[in-house]
Amino acid sequence: MDKTTTEVTYEKVKIIVANTEFEVPSNLTIMKAFEYLGWRLDRGVGCRGGFCGACSTIYRLKGDHKLYTGLACATKVEDGMIVAQIPISPANKKLYDIESLKAVPNTMLEFYPEIARCISCNTCTKACPMDIEVMDYVQAALRGDIALAATLSFDCIMCGLCATRCPAEITQFNVGVLARRLYGRYIQPEYKQMTKRVKEIEKGKYDAELEKLMKTDKKGLAKLYAERVREKA
């Protein structure tokens, strides 16, 4: 063995997957434990960094009545854990042309009338692996506060765990998407510099320069890069 590495052995824990008990090292995430067991993951796996929301997982712990939710890539295994992955979350997803919508209270209710069924039980918030105040943004959508719904739901990774736990059968994450789209298209203040720059690009202000760059060889590009104007620190 290489002298520069030290082998650390972790104690094993038992996890239960599909009614079968397996032994895995205790330092692994649920996802790594599955791979440790030799399974190739085709579904319910994505970025492995807690950002894509593909690996939503539900589990129970020994002696605990609660049904826990989490991302397989960001949740450590525990002894006695009973695990099930949710490959997809069947969602109520509405199609709309954002250009034909209006940022008015009724738009939220028109596409997702079920938000009016929210009983403020907060189960969605408890299920969220991103610690988003899900119930608060559904409630904001219900009262037509699109800006608040958009802001509160911003960190959503669309894992769908809220929707699987909701007793009112709301598809929270798609409600959030609609709120953010309406906010982006109609409510958010215009970023004037960007509008100006887009116009400049459309008028071809940078065309000549780009053309020149496209014709420059690798050596020339390296030289340009080395001599580029830097912002003063």
Added chain:
Amino acid sequence: MTEKIAYYPGCTAKSYAKYMDLTAREVMKKFDIELVELTRWTCCGTFFGLAEDNLTSQLAPMRNMIRTREDGFTDLTTTCSMCYNTLKRANILIQNDEEKASRLNAFMYEEEDYEGDVRVWHLLELLLEKVDIAGIAKKIVNPLKGLKVAPYYGCTLLRPKEVTIDKNPEKPTILSDLIFALGAEAVETPYMTECCGSYLTVKDKHLVADRTNRIIGSAARREADLLVVSCPLCQFNLDRRQKEARELNSALPEIPVVYFTQLMALALGVDVKELGFHEHYVDPTPVLRKRKLLGTPMKVPVKVKK
């Protein structure tokens, strides 16, 4: 010094009844009371759940009490009669039923326990308690002289008796007192405490149109210029459903329906453009103009404290 009080606007006050919300804030400012909107709030529950064994309907109102405590308040006020009724009744349940309160607290384990220590006020109640009728009358700069106003209470301000804002729910006078304080004349009708038809407006608008016909007709027979309400649903039914009511009774005259906060704001000198009259089905401006109440408010000397 400005007194601060926790304020629960309610969903409708944030959308279709936004001028009830805006005028309420303006009106209270005139009396040195700031309505501080709860930092976080949910639906009030819409109506009080009567099923003894279904506590889920109490989660929404109770959560708003928890938010009130979180924001450091012990008093919560709202302008919407419906929200008031739901919040107040849920609060009474929590205060009087220890077993249900503990079950609700257990369900909401992620929140601080709530012990029922918030007092729920309807804004009218709060005005009478903190400012009183004489105090209101003192601040009037645009007395609504010659205006005949029919008070309309509906159900949720008065029933059940545990939550009534008037000592006498069978024959309330709070709104009439307010109307007189604003310099107008109150025209009471036998329908003022009847139901407007409430949510049936969604399922059977003609049933509501029938109620609207009776309520508006009764006010018209007493020559009322407008109706004053405190509930967005009553406002909607009595205002919008006049269209369907006129199909039942073509002789029904148009009578505008306004919130008490709008009427107060008008009398307190708030610019008429900020009252939201343009959002009404029956526009109140013609009758107000006829009574010469839309002119520039009289200038009053501003008292400067030395």
